[in-house]
Amino acid sequence: MTRPDYGIDAPGLVRTFFLVGSGALLLLLLAAFGFWPGRPWGVLLAGLLVLVATYMLGMGGFMVYYSRVTKLRDRERLIEHLSLSGRERVLDVGCGRGLMVVGAAKRLPDGKVVGIDIWQAEDQSANSPDAALTNARLEGVAERVEVQTVDMRQLPFPDQSFDAVVSHWAIHNLYNANERATALTEMHRVLKPGGRVILADIEHHAEYAAGFAGLGFTDIQHVGASLKTAFSSAVSFGSFCPTAVLARKPVAPQLTINRNG
Numbered sequence: 001m002t003r004p005d006y007g008i009d010a011p012g013l014v015r016t017f018f019l020v021g022s023g024a025l026l027l028l029l030l031a032a033f034g035f036w037p038g039r040p041w042g043v044l045l046a047g048l049l050v051l052v053a054t055y056m057l058g059m060g061g062f063m064v065y066y067s068r069v070t071k072l073r074d075r076e077r078l079i080e081h082l083s084l085s086g087r088e089r090v091l092d093v094g095c096g097r098g099l100m101v102v103g104a105a106k107r108l109p110d111g112k113v114v115g116i117d118i119w120q121a122e123d124q125s126a127n128s129p130d131a132a133l134t135n136a137r138l139e140g141v142a143e144r145v146e147v148q149t150v151d152m153r154q155l156p157f158p159d160q161s162f163d164a165v166v167s168h169w170a171i172h173n174l175y176n177a178n179e180r181a182t183a184l185t186e187m188h189r190v191l192k193p194g195g196r197v198i199l200a201d202i203e204h205h206a207e208y209a210a211g212f213a214g215l216g217f218t219d220i221q222h223v224g225a226s227l228k229t230a231f232s233s234a235v236s237f238g239s240f241c242p243t244a245v246l247a248r249k250p251v252a253p254q255l256t257i258n259r260n261g
């Protein structure tokens, strides 16, 4: 392999979209050979199949395009928000084949990026630590990258050991809200005071923002909303909406004012 390959997200879902879409197209073709009922049922069936084929093939195509093109652009935009100086130690939670790990390492000539993952094949095609390390080598940043097999709910790092934390399209894979809250608590624990976190995901943005607020993060912002986002959200019923939540861990713990004295 000579070019980095960041895989296809949710490959099983993409396969299903293409299979169902192609099946609908095939059924439409059968009309040409007279395998169809006459009017009005034939017209109704054709309309339905056109809708199914358009939606399924469109969604499959959109997901492949996002994995192959859009997310490479998104990573630059997201990492920009961390305002890295070049010497930081950065953690990527759910790094997969190393998209954000490599993007951050390129901006850290004197720093380091640690990527953690449990390498679930259903979440990303050919997901493995070797794939992430191969991409880091092909992008010329291997010496500043480390990957570890670690669950995001239990990070094996000391408190305050990273200057910044990133996570891209990973935390929604925890289906239980309490477990997602545990992942956020772990991200907060390992982050140094003053450090930034950027969490991009396909859903749960309001939950993440509330979770960060509850942990005492400040400067909480939603970033990445755009026309493209709104369109993606509309065609996919809100489930593939690529926005991120950005927050900062305060340098000193936030004081809570007790108005009752």
Ligand SMILES: C[S@@+](CC[C@H](N)C(=O)[O-])C[C@H]1O[C@@H](n2cnc3c(N)ncnc32)[C@H](O)[C@@H]1O
Binding pocket: 006, 009, 010, 093, 094, 095, 096, 097, 098, 099, 100, 116, 117, 118, 119, 120, 121, 123, 124, 127, 150, 151, 152, 153, 167, 168, 169, 170, 171, 173, 174
């Ligand atoms: C859709 S992939 C995204 C990977 C990468 N961040 C990217 O954007 O290309 C989601 C990743 O989350 C990982 N993941 C799922 N549950 C995890 C967990 N409990 N701990 C760590 N990683 C997990 C999966 O193995 C997968 O690599």
